[in-house]
Amino acid sequence: xxxxxxxxxxxxxxxxxxxxxxxxxxxxxxxxxxxxxxxxxxxxxxxxxxxxxxxxxxxxxxxxxxxxxxxxxxxxxxxxxxxxxxxxxxxxxxxxxxxxxxxxxxxxxxxxxxxxxxxxxxxxxxxxxxxxxxxxxxxxxxxxxxxxxxxxxxxxxxxxxxxxxxxx
Numbered sequence: 001x002x003x004x005x006x007x008x009x010x011x012x013x014x015x016x017x018x019x020x021x022x023x024x025x026x027x028x029x030x031x032x033x034x035x036x037x038x039x040x041x042x043x044x045x046x047x048x049x050x051x052x053x054x055x056x057x058x059x060x061x062x063x064x065x066x067x068x069x070x071x072x073x074x075x076x077x078x079x080x081x082x083x084x085x086x087x088x089x090x091x092x093x094x095x096x097x098x099x100x101x102x103x104x105x106x107x108x109x110x111x112x113x114x115x116x117x118x119x120x121x122x123x124x125x126x127x128x129x130x131x132x133x134x135x136x137x138x139x140x141x142x143x144x145x146x147x148x149x150x151x152x153x154x155x156x157x158x159x160x161x162x163x164x165x166x167x168x
Contacts, residue, residue, distance in 0.1 A: 003030060037094050040140075042147075046158065064153045067150075068143045071085050085139045087139075090143065097129055
């Protein structure tokens, strides 16, 4: 199995400290959720085909999968422009959400921090979690729109409706 995202992909607003402890926790969460979100996005059949098409670097080989893996912007003729940061971005955002939620992580310029006390305030607010998760879902919805517009290229598509979350 090739990983779509690795801890080294986490920079900027989804920065993760890169040390042995963080990497082990990250790998566990990534391995638990990554495929699940591919299946939610694409459905089981198309999701399996996508995952089987990944090379050793986690990048798809087939053109139809590269089209949704890479970022795109397309006029939709009705609502404006559909903008996708790519399937890797979608996975990156939702995995960060699960990592930060499970580990109560606050991303700071000094690295990842958490509160020490059991009864202390959470280090990260639900609004930050929701914001980053929803950025991934917005890209996921654009990918699903693209697939529906190009349904002849994706006859196996049976993706699920993706929902935004409200501050937790």
